[in-house]
Amino acid sequence: MDVVWMLPLLLLFPLLMWTSSTFLFYFKKFFYVAWMMLLALLGIPVCLLKSGGRDVENMRVIRAMVRHVKYFFGLRIEVSGWEHLQTVGPYVIISNHQSSLDVLGMMEILPDRCTTIAKKELVYAGTVGLICWLSGIVFINRKKTSDAKSVMADAAKTMLDQQIRLWVFPEGTRNQNGDLLPFKKGAFHLAVQAQVPIVPVVFSSYNSFYLRKEKQFNSGTIKLKILPKIETKGMTSEDVSSLSDLSHSLMRTAFLEISDSVPQSNGPLKH
Ligand SMILES: CCCCCCCC/C=C\CCCCCCCC(=O)SCCNC(=O)CCNC(=O)[C@H](O)C(C)(C)COP(=O)(O)OP(=O)(O)OC[C@H]1O[C@@H](n2cnc3c(N)ncnc32)[C@H](O)[C@@H]1OP(=O)(O)O
């Protein structure tokens, strides 16, 4: 073929490759949301038949229905530290939060009678919002700290009365900057008020397979590391800051240890 014709083709090829991986990124994300919406639609009547309304036991339905979703995206989930979840009674799980994909890892390890704290906007997410409500998810308004605090104080009582475990994302928002954000205090006040242990859980960085800015969503491995519980018996609100600092440093160490330390899009990992 004429060299003159080769040139535009050579230029077109990377463009096509780029658009196809960008296309795949959006397609996979769209599929993820659509599939979860559909699963929730199917799960809602199951929840209603099983428990007739809002009940933490409905989390079992979500857990069972979400487990296969990882296979669509070629994601492997490797869990370590299972033994640290074998604690009797209520506790607070804290974990880092990178993306809505965290739900896949959560559902791999979610203990019985465990629900989560989420931003109130999630309740409006159609069928997903409804099944979250049915599963006892505690919704907070992050813009009104005083409201959020009183909802969480109620949650501390409910945890003890109904033997419920709560999963909180102490970063308070999604974050994929290759490190952990500073922690908000709510999770630690909650554990101290209820005098229950904290079980830290760390998700490895998704930057090896999922890059939001670069529009990359490939297959990959998520490592989930469950850390030993931290007791809070005898602690008071005075101890909350040091408890938060201790949890942050333990989790940050684990995060850097289990994440591939390839240079990240938002700057290199700080060791
Ligand atoms: C069939 C299948 C279908 C499939 C369907 C799939 C379904 C999926 C199912 C299930 C998975 C669900 C997954 C959901 C994921 C959602 C994740 C999210 O939404 S993450 C965002 C929301 N979560 C948080 O924000 C929590 C963490 N945040 C906190 O705990 C904050 O602390 C908060 C909101 C309570 C307050 O935030 P501040 O921004 O005001 O910051 P601060 O510094 O923490 O607090 C200010 C002062 O108030 C005190 N304070 C905080 N909490 C307190 C408390 N409870 N009592 C007393 N003082 C408290 C603090 O000590 C601080 O005071 P001093 O600076 O220390 O003097």
Ligand SMILES: CCCCCCCC/C=C\CCCCCCCC(=O)OC[C@@H](O)COP(=O)(O)O
């Ligand atoms: C305004 C509507 C809320 C958005 C919901 C979009 C539709 C979700 C439908 C299917 C996705 C599957 C389950 C997702 C559940 C997890 C939701 C989530 O991860 O919320 C993000 C929130 O943690 C942090 O939000 P910001 O980063 O502070 O913003």
